[in-house]
Amino acid sequence: MKQKICGLLAMLLLLSGCGSSTPADTSPMSEDEITQMYSDPDSFKGRTLELYGRVFNEPEYDDDGVYFQMWGDPENGERNTIVACKDTSLKLQDDDYVHILGSVSGKHEGENALGSKITAPAIVADSVEVVTYQEACAPTLYTATVQTAAQTQCGYTVSVDSVELAEKETRVAVTVTNNGAAAFSIYDSSAKIVQNGKQFEREYNSYADYPELQSDLMVGASTTGIITFPALEKADFDITLTGSSDDWDESIAPFTFHCTFGDAAAQTQQELAAEQAAPTYMLYEGTATKSIDLSLTDTVIGSNKLWPTDTKTITTDDLSKLTQNEVAAVRNEIYARHGYTFTTDEWKIFFASAEWYHADSAYSNNMLNATEKANVDTILNYEKSAGGQQEKIRPEDMASQAALNYCQTTGWTNSRVNFVESRPAGGYYVNVMKIDDSDNSYEENYVVTVENGKAIVTGTEQLGEFTPID
Structure with a gap:
């Protein structure tokens, strides 16, 4: 073959x-x-x-x-x-x-x-x-907080560096440091977790090739490894690790680490309730897209969402059924769900009416899943081609194209626009994922002015600092 x-x-x-x-x-x-x-x-x-x-x-x-x-x-x-x-x-x-x-x-x-x-x-x-x-195969779903993550007995320090819950396994990263007087071992094969009165033994994952803890650790040495257990609930639990040294006069008790998720029980109930309650979409009903002639100034979103862009693929046929405002709102809702901080009053006011919206200064486009990213591209391409609904090219589209053209001329030939917003000081912000032919990439926030039917890239702006482009 x-x-x-x-x-x-x-x-x-x-x-x-x-x-x-x-x-x-x-x-x-x-x-x-x-x-x-x-x-x-x-x-x-x-x-x-x-x-x-x-x-x-x-x-x-x-x-x-x-x-x-x-x-x-x-x-x-x-x-x-x-x-x-x-x-x-x-x-x-x-x-x-x-x-x-x-x-x-x-x-x-x-x-x-x-x-x-x-x-x-x-x-x-x-x-x-x-x-x-x-x-x-096993991406992290939740990370636990470890109370008293480093514990020392007789000069032997055992640290739980991280505890990660995945769909099919639980990973515990452990570091052992020997500052004692004799060789020391932690027996990962006897490691145990107790959660809600149930005991879980170590479950070796032969496919993962995770690093393993070394035994008979000599004085002054350290070792790091990952111990795997069966998948656990998102609820508090205790990890117990046992060890011994070659000095039989030393008495070393088991090392026990308590892991929490904050108010895990209440949070889990909220998540279950959210999963059981089917969301209501203002622009999507049953299996079809619908228009409500949405107003950006008078609409109250409340607990509703606009369109299921996180789980369903939007098409140009879907977009053709919506007004220009609705198309833009669906696009910006994708960012809003992950806490994007809007800079224009129009979108600030619009999403402030959503009970679920909370601005997050740590927002990144990496928070979007693959379906959301694909939907952003589809919507931007639709808006760029006017989708049969706009009589003239919008200045946002002109700004977007100018930024892409600039990227092309500077060697970033595979770049794509993430989003476009009005700039309070004038012009537009065009956020671009710059990608070259070797798939090197990073985000850049371009400032573009649009006047008399022409769009010009004037500089970049990061954290409020403007850098002009000659």
């Missing part, structure tokens, strides 16, 4: 660079659709997706790119997937965990080493990032 993969996907890479034909639907795929793709890849040609996987077999390279097979279900070694990427500098090896952003090219058919026919979806990747097992 090896040469067939390379040859077929090299052709796919060439085709993906041609602009002669554009797929009818390039919208991001949901988790359910990704599952369906493995049964019928051709039905999802052109659709974009985000996927984690584990490389199996050695990748192949040629002048056009890199080609490899991966398990789309990395933990269970299932969902064979063929991937092609144009980045010839990408270094991969067997068993690497990867994060893929790309599009579906359709079904690939070939033979394995035993001559059996196999089929798998072929993906043309825009980006491939090598990640850890934890990122691919």
